[in-house]
Structure formats: C-alpha cells, structure tokens
Amino acid sequence: MRKKGRAVPEWLNSPIWSAPPPAPAPPDPYGADLAPPLPPAAAAFCCRLTSHAAATVAVGVGGGRGEEEDDKSSGGVLRAHLLADFKSALSKKVVNMGELRRLACLGVPDGGGAGVRPVVWKLLLGYLPTDRTLWPYELEKKRSQYSAYKEEFLLNPSEKLRRIEETKLSRRKELNIERIGYLPRLKVTNEEHPLSSGKSSLWNQYFQDSEILEQIDRDVKRTHPEISFFSIKSNQESLRRILIIFSKLNPTIRYVQGMNEVLAPLFYVFKNDPDPSSSASAEADTYFCFVELLSGFRDNYCKHLDNSSVGIRSTLSKLSQLLKRHDEELWRHMEVTTKVYPQYYGFRWITLLLTMEFSFNVCIHIWDAILGDPEGPPDTLMRICCAMLILVRKRLLAGDFTANIQLLQHYPAANIDHLLHIANRLRGTLAG
Incomplete structure (x- = not known):
C-alpha cells in the first residue's frame, strides 16, 4: 500500500486563479497557510x-x-x-x-x-548604496574600474607588448639615457615569444583562453535570437566583453556555458534605461551587477564542488527535501515511483535562474521577486522551483517517467501570480 502523504491545502488549486472573482470580494480564499508561523x-x-x-x-x-x-x-x-x-x-x-x-x-x-x-x-544587487548622495561617486568609480578591466583583459598579446615597449621607451626618454643616432632594438624575451610555453607568457595564456573565447562567441550569438535587441552587433560585443572579463577575474569558475542567458536580462534592463547617461554605461553597470548576482550562486558553477556540501548536487538535494516537506505524495511519485530526480530538470532551472523556462518578459518579472525577496536570491529561487512542481502536480501525478521529464523540461505556460503566491507560501521553510 502506498504511504499516504500530507494532505494538500485547498489554496493550491484555488479557483481564484482560473475564474472571475465573485462580488463582493470574499474572505481569504486560500485556506490555512501551509508554512509554519512566520516572524x-x-x-x-x-x-x-x-x-x-x-x-x-x-x-x-x-x-x-x-x-x-x-x-x-x-x-x-x-x-x-x-x-x-x-x-x-x-x-x-x-x-x-x-x-x-x-x-x-x-x-x-x-x-x-x-x-x-x-x-x-x-x-x-548592492551595486548602488542606499544613500543617494553617494551614487555619482560610486558610479564614476565603478565605471572607471571597468574601463581599466577592458584595457587589461581585452587587448591581444601583440598590442599589450607594443604598449609595454612604448612605456619602456618613454621612460628612457624621461631619464635621458637613450643614445642619439642609434635606433632602439626591440628585445623579445622567451616569455614574450609567440611560441613560448611559459606560464607567465602572454601568448601562452592567450592560446589557452582561445577555447573559452570561442564558446563565449558561440553562446552570445545564440542569445535570444527571437529578440532583435540581442541581434545588434554592439550589444553582442558588450555581452562578449563582460563574459570575457568575468572569466579572467574569476579563474576558479571561468566561463560556464549558459552564463550568457543569466547575463542577458541584466544587460537588457540597463541598456534600455530611459536615462541616456545610464544607458551609455550599461555595460559597466551590468558587469558589476552580474558579479553580485552570481556571488550567491557561484558554488553551483564550480565543477570541483559538485559533490561537496555546497555544490550543485547539494542544491538539488535541498530542492528534493523542500518538495518532500510540503508535498510528500508528489515527491514520492516523482523520486520513488517514476525515478524523476531533480538533476533531470532542476539543474537547468537553478544554474540558468529560470531564464530558459519562461518567456523573456515573464522571466524579468520573476526576477523582480527573486532579487527583491528578503530571504535572498538562492532561497527564493529554490522556493519558486518547488512551486513550479506543485503548480503542475496533477499532471505529474498522472504521468510516467517519460511524460514527466518532457513536462518539466518544457515547462508549460503558467499564471505567474499564482506561481509566486505558492512560492511565497513556502517562505521560511527551506532550512532544516
């Protein structure tokens, strides 16, 4: 006999989400709260x-x-x-x-x-301080810093070596030690030679990075081809530069395929700012906000942490436990009966922050909640993922392995207000 799970509260399937509201407005149609008492x-x-x-x-x-x-x-x-x-x-x-x-x-x-x-x-995202009087200073500082990053990380080795040599010559002139009548000879050290295999060689580092650069190029060109904004060459170049600089400054993560999808909503929002000065600096602003956003999820992208207590497998396990806590019947059908484990669907949901599960505009509205929730983006994302399962529980309970995999890998159109409402009902219950 199948073990009976916890009864599902009435508010999960409340008719308010699919039928016109009665008049006058009724009392709370959702019934008893699912979650324990909140602060x-x-x-x-x-x-x-x-x-x-x-x-x-x-x-x-x-x-x-x-x-x-x-x-x-x-x-x-x-x-x-x-x-x-x-x-x-x-x-x-x-x-x-x-x-x-x-x-x-x-x-x-x-x-x-x-x-x-x-x-x-x-x-x-913490990019702007709460004190408005500090905004001009902070923005100028960060945007100047990003310009320095572009100078440091986006030049090819030939250009870098040329600038290094120009600096050396300039210093010689300042010290007045150059010999009049002799042409300066460029001394190419072993580390500066294009065929050098030394760890500090600019050329060696350049060739090692070429595979990542090619992957970034491919992904950027595939970013939302249905939206004309992302087909504009200058916008693609901005996305490319951001991802290259991020990979250079975060060597433990580098670039992980799909990060372009997480970057896209940020750049789209900032580039379409009606304020011309803000729109013109969208690339710099997006870079730092991208770093802030991923800081809460970075362990999910570190391959060497996959089997640790903080890696992606641990995160997927937390999603499984959250579902079990709130809907044991659905959890048992998914993971015991049909063997549909979170790694089959949740990996993409979590690492790409739901950007591939909903339309672009809907995703931006979901991000409003993810970024704004006081529990923080990681926990909020987890609750929304759990709510996505609960929202289609009837179809999942009626499905087998194949049907459920197809359903969750191609998540159906949903009432986003209802989805966020369910996720909110799970508030404060992730730990434990």
Whole structure:
C-alpha cells in the first residue's frame, strides 16, 4: 500500500486563479497557510504579496467582453499607484531597502519612461548604496574600474607588448639615457615569444583562453535570437566583453556555458534605461551587477564542488527535501515511483535562474521577486522551483517517467501570480 502523504491545502488549486472573482470580494480564499508561523516582519511581507496577487487577478480576469475596458482601467490604476510608490521610495535621501524589497516583490511597473527597474535592480544587487548622495561617486568609480578591466583583459598579446615597449621607451626618454643616432632594438624575451610555453607568457595564456573565447562567441550569438535587441552587433560585443572579463577575474569558475542567458536580462534592463547617461554605461553597470548576482550562486558553477556540501548536487538535494516537506505524495511519485530526480530538470532551472523556462518578459518579472525577496536570491529561487512542481502536480501525478521529464523540461505556460503566491507560501521553510 502506498504511504499516504500530507494532505494538500485547498489554496493550491484555488479557483481564484482560473475564474472571475465573485462580488463582493470574499474572505481569504486560500485556506490555512501551509508554512509554519512566520516572524512578524515576514508575515506582514507575505500578507502584502498575497493581497497583490489576488488584486492582480481581480483586475486582469474579466467575466465577459463587456467588462474588458473596466479591467484594463482598473489594472492601469493599480500600476499607476505602484509606480507612484516606487518613485516615492526612490526619491528619499536614504532608500529604505525593506520598503523597496516589498515593492519589488509586488512587481516593478514597465513602460511610461519611468526607468524604475534599472535603479531598483542596482539597489537590490548592492551595486548602488542606499544613500543617494553617494551614487555619482560610486558610479564614476565603478565605471572607471571597468574601463581599466577592458584595457587589461581585452587587448591581444601583440598590442599589450607594443604598449609595454612604448612605456619602456618613454621612460628612457624621461631619464635621458637613450643614445642619439642609434635606433632602439626591440628585445623579445622567451616569455614574450609567440611560441613560448611559459606560464607567465602572454601568448601562452592567450592560446589557452582561445577555447573559452570561442564558446563565449558561440553562446552570445545564440542569445535570444527571437529578440532583435540581442541581434545588434554592439550589444553582442558588450555581452562578449563582460563574459570575457568575468572569466579572467574569476579563474576558479571561468566561463560556464549558459552564463550568457543569466547575463542577458541584466544587460537588457540597463541598456534600455530611459536615462541616456545610464544607458551609455550599461555595460559597466551590468558587469558589476552580474558579479553580485552570481556571488550567491557561484558554488553551483564550480565543477570541483559538485559533490561537496555546497555544490550543485547539494542544491538539488535541498530542492528534493523542500518538495518532500510540503508535498510528500508528489515527491514520492516523482523520486520513488517514476525515478524523476531533480538533476533531470532542476539543474537547468537553478544554474540558468529560470531564464530558459519562461518567456523573456515573464522571466524579468520573476526576477523582480527573486532579487527583491528578503530571504535572498538562492532561497527564493529554490522556493519558486518547488512551486513550479506543485503548480503542475496533477499532471505529474498522472504521468510516467517519460511524460514527466518532457513536462518539466518544457515547462508549460503558467499564471505567474499564482506561481509566486505558492512560492511565497513556502517562505521560511527551506532550512532544516
């Protein structure tokens, strides 16, 4: 006899996500909370998210064609209020990060020339300090630093050696020790020879990096070909430079195939900033935000940590345990009956931060929640991945190994508000 798992709460399949809301507004349609009691701050945070999700459905789902205009009007009012809240939060001399995170999890409004999301993401990733008076100094410092990185890491060995020699000649002239009437002779050391195999040889390092550079080139050209923005040559060059510099400055990780997909949303958001000065510096801003984003996930990309307590296999195990804790029936069917383990689907979900599972615009809205959640991007991503399984539990329970693998490797279109609502119900339960 199959062991019976924990009963699934009613809110998982609440009709509010697929049917018009009744009038007047009913009491909480979700039933008892799945998660254990939360701390007061987290509980308040959760309450605001739930209210927003229900409100979004209320203004986004109409009962008939006659209500379509009212729905659009209500949705516009909701977005206008949310945009006003963001502008108010960002206008303060010292930005309240608690308030900003709460707003970000409600979704950052698009359009209107407001340019809210670029600033919000930079704050959430720690690229901008909370004190607005420090922004000009910090931005100038970081952008100057990135320019230095380009000078150091993107020149080929011939250009580097030429500049080194020019510096030497300049110093000789300053010291007035050059001999008039003699042409200076370029001395090529063994380490500077193109065929040198020395570890410190610029040419040897260049040839060793060529395989990674070729992989970066291939991946950049394959980045969202359906979106014209990523087909623009200058944008592709920016992505390429960022990934090369990252691989140079992070030798323990280097470049891992697929990082271009994680980089793409950041660069897209920053490059489309309505502020011309910010858009012009999007490459530098994206680089540092990319580093900040991956800092919380870096162990998942280190191959030598795969079998450790912090590597990708450990992360996948945590996803399995989270599912077991909240839906043991589904966990048992997946991992005991059909042998569908997280590595078959969760590896891509986690390492690419869901960028391949949803449309590009939907992914950006999911990232609003991932970056804004006070539990941090890694734990929030884990809860969303678990929620993705719970959201399609009926289909998974009815499927065999082949059907479930196909379903999870080609995740179906979903109500994102419902998905984030389920993920929010799992709040505070990842550890243990």
